[in-house]
Amino acid sequence: MKYNEITKENINEMVISFYAKILKNRDNPVSKVFVSRLGEDLNSPIWKKHTDLLTEFWSMIASKDSSYVGNPMMAHFNMGLTSEMFPMWIEMFYKTIDSFYIEPVGDIFKQRANNIAQNFKRNLGLV
Numbered sequence: 001m002k003y004n005e006i007t008k009e010n011i012n013e014m015v016i017s018f019y020a021k022i023l024k025n026r027d028n029p030v031s032k033v034f035v036s037r038l039g040e041d042l043n044s045p046i047w048k049k050h051t052d053l054l055t056e057f058w059s060m061i062a063s064k065d066s067s068y069v070g071n072p073m074m075a076h077f078n079m080g081l082t083s084e085m086f087p088m089w090i091e092m093f094y095k096t097i098d099s100f101y102i103e104p105v106g107d108i109f110k111q112r113a114n115n116i117a118q119n120f121k122r123n124l125g126l127v
Helices: 008-024 029-038 045-063 085-100 103-123
Strands: none
Touching: 008 029, 008 045, 008 085, 029 045, 029 085, 045 103, 085 103
C-alpha cells in the first residue's frame, strides 16, 4: 500500500529503501560513489548516520520540518560526480518514490529532487 501522506517515519523507510536499491546495483556509477564514501553495509553506523541525515533533509523539503542541519551542496563537492550520474540518481529516486507514495504526494519529492539535481549540477560546474 502506498502512502497518501508524508511523515518522518515513511520518509525514513523511503530513504533506506532508496539506498538499498543503490547498493544493490554495484555496477552503477552512483553506487560506486556511495560505496567508496560510506561502505557496502547499509546497517553500519556511518550509513545509519547518513540515512538519518537524509531523513531529516527530506522531512525539511517535503513537510517543512526544521530539524535538518547541514549544507547539502558542500557535501557533494570533491566526490567525483559527473553530469551522467544525475539522471541515474533521479531515475532510481523516482522509482523509489513511486513505490512509496501515491502520485500527488510523490510529486512533491520528484519536483524538489529535480530542482535540487539541477542546482547541484550548476553549482558543481557540470552543466
